[in-house]
Amino acid sequence: xxxxxxxxxxxxxxxxxxxxxxxxxxxxxxxxxxxxxxxxxxxxxxxxxxxxxxxxxxxxxxxxxxxxxxxxxxxxxxxxxxxxxxxxxxxxxxxxxxxxxxxxxxxxxxxxxxxxxxxxxxxxxxxxxxxxxxxxxxxxxxxxxxxxxxxxxxxxxxxxxxxxxxxxxxxxxxxxxxxxxxxxxxxxxxxxxxxxxxxxxxxxxxxxxxxxxxxxxxxxxxxxxxxxxxxxxxxxxxxxxxxxxxxxxxxxxxxxxxxxxxxxxxxxxxxxxxxxxxxxxxxxxxxxxxxxxxxxxxxxxxxxxxxxxxxxxxxxxxxxxxxxxxxxxxxxxxxxxxxxxxxxxxxxxxxxxxxxxxxxxxxxxxxxxxxxxxxxxxxxxxxxxxxxxxxxxxxxxxxxxxx
Numbered sequence: 265x266x267x268x269x270x271x272x273x274x275x276x277x278x279x280x281x282x283x284x285x286x287x288x289x290x291x292x293x294x295x296x297x298x299x300x301x302x303x304x305x306x307x308x309x310x311x312x313x314x315x316x317x318x319x320x321x322x323x324x325x326x327x328x329x330x331x332x333x334x335x336x337x338x339x340x341x342x343x344x345x346x347x348x349x350x351x352x353x354x355x356x357x358x359x360x361x362x363x364x365x366x367x368x369x370x371x372x373x374x375x376x377x378x379x380x381x382x383x384x385x386x387x388x389x390x391x392x393x394x395x396x397x398x399x400x401x402x403x404x405x406x407x408x409x410x411x412x413x414x415x416x417x418x419x420x421x422x423x424x425x426x427x428x429x430x431x432x433x434x435x436x437x438x439x440x441x442x443x444x445x446x447x448x449x450x451x452x453x454x455x456x457x458x459x460x461x462x463x464x465x466x467x468x469x470x471x472x473x474x475x476x477x478x479x480x481x482x483x484x485x486x487x488x489x490x491x492x493x494x495x496x497x498x499x500x501x502x503x504x505x506x507x508x509x510x511x512x513x514x515x516x517x518x519x520x521x522x523x524x525x526x527x528x529x530x531x532x533x534x535x536x537x538x539x540x541x542x543x544x545x546x547x548x549x550x551x552x553x554x555x556x557x558x559x560x561x562x563x564x565x566x567x568x569x570x571x572x573x574x575x576x577x578x579x580x581x582x583x584x585x586x587x588x589x590x591x592x593x594x595x596x597x598x599x600x601x602x603x604x605x606x607x608x609x610x611x612x613x614x615x616x617x618x619x620x621x622x623x624x625x626x627x628x629x630x631x632x633x634x635x636x637x638x639x640x641x642x643x644x645x646x647x648x649x650x651x652x653x654x655x656x657x658x659x660x661x662x663x664x665x666x667x
Contacts, residue, residue: 281309286651288317296662297655299639306648311640315633315665322667326626331357331593332431332565334626338613339425341630341663345384346426347376347416348606354429355510356602356613360595363432363565368556370511371549372438375446376419376428378542378549382453383412384607384659385493385535385542392532392656393464396473404460411449418442430566431593433559443550450546457539471529478642478654480526488641489634492609493534494658498526504605516548528657535659564593594621608632608659630664 281304288298296317302310322341326334338353339346351373358365365373386409390402413423419438420428428435464470480490485498495502501520505513521537523530559566567586568579597619603612609631616625635658643651 286311286648288314297636297660299643299651301643301648301651303648308643308646308648308651311643313636313639315636315662317662317666320663320666323626323628326623328622330621331361331595331623334623335429336425336427339427341628341667342384342606342608342632342661343424343663344387344661345380345607346424347380347428348384348604348611350427350429351377352602352604352606352611353613354431355604356600356615357431357595359602360598360600360615360617361431361565361593363560363562365432365560366557367512368437368553369433369558371553372419372434372558373429374511374513374516375438375443375546375549375553376416378545379412379415379446379449381542381607382539382546383409385539388607388656388659389532389535392528392653392659393470395652395656396470398464398467398470401460401463404463405456408449408453408456411445415442415445415449418445430559432562432565433557437558443553446546447550450543450550453543454540457536461536473649473653474529474532474657475527476525477528477646477650478657480638480642482526484638484641485526488638490609490638491631491634492605492607493531493538494526494609494631494635496520497523497530497534499524504603504610508603510602510604512549512552513545515552516545518542518544528653531657594619603629606631608635608661608664628664628667630667632658632660632662632664636660636665 281302284301284303286299286301288296298314298317300312300314301308320340322337325337329337335350335353338349341349386405390405393399393401416426417423419442420426420435480494480498482498482500485495485500490498491502499522501522503520504510506520518541521534521541523534563579563582568576568583572579573583574580595617597617599614599616601612601614603610610629611631612629614627614629615623618624639655639658642654646654
């Protein structure tokens with residue numbers, strides 16, 4: 265006779281599994297997450313992930329904004345790496361408008377995107393460690409993350425929601441000081457990562473809490489639509505920057521780290537190595553950077569230079585139309601899809617144009633949605649304590665869930 269049945273017979277009580285609300289709460293920086301879990305003691309029998317507690321409505325807002333105005337909204341989807349979001353949106357818009365950007369613009373975009381990837385991974389791995397209890401580890405990388413925010417602030421005046429990119433260019437140039445700061449940070453980062461790994465990689469508690477926890481096979485990861493570090497941790501060397509290069513990623517040298525077991529440890533390890541590769545990319549881009557324009561010469565996509573307003577009638581007219589009447593750029597009718605490699609995985613923007621100032625339809629393919637949807641398959645059968653470790657390893661950002 266099963267133990268539960270024996271207890272029930274001896275006591276006269278019926279023993280049932282318990283349903284618990286794991287949230288909705290705001291664990292660290294992940295966002296407002298909610299799981300309903302069925303537990304047998306401390307073991308999870310079944311679970312249901314819920315989304316929608318942020319109620320952003322990003323996609324609907326996109327139908328009522330011009331193409332450049334939506335840049336500020338794209339920032340808010342992933343507040344840990346906003347540069348990757350707004351540049352991804354600009355690339356999709358430029359594909360729709362058939363606009364070519366300058367080489368300097370492409371290199372600066374790559375620099376700030378890779379710095380954002382480092383900052384995002386630094387926070388993701390740091391909060392993953394804090395969730396499990398390794399707070400000291402988190403402090404080691406915080407200095408570099410703050411240095412990166414200082415660089416981004418020097419570029420655009422903002423640290424969190426940057427809105428730096430524009431269709432056909434950038435809000436403003438990256439000065440020599442910012443370039444030197446980026447180069448210095450990229451050169452010093454690998455030594456810090458080595459020190460950080462020394463704290464955890466052979467720590468018995470860390471290994472017990474992460475190895476063989478939340479494992480995902482290659483087939484499972486592909487079936488659930490995983491991308492980014494979570495897919496690469498399962499052994500799939502897929503990276504949009506390599507498989508479908510954009511900007512100038514085909515001209516820089518970097519490797520794609522992969523894991524073997526797709527567990528919490530491998531996801532942490534892949535992100536650690538990706539930071540090293542991003543530092544390599546930043547160094548190469550800084551060394552390639554040459555003086556030149558950052559914006560396309562077509563003034564339909566950005567305000568004309570101030571010095572040209574008083575001696576050039578076309579510049580004056582374009583400035584007047586954009587500022588006084590809010591006339592945006594009108595693309596041809598059609599639809600495009602553009603994907604980029606964001607820190608959490610493939611970030612795709614799908615735009616439908618009806619030829620007016622605003623998009624007719626905007627849809628975002630966000631990596632966090634797929635990863636959060638697959639949580640039941642990872643936590644069912646595990647202990648309650650494993651839920652925190654698994655969720656931390658996925659780096660779910662709630663702003664990407666309910667768009």
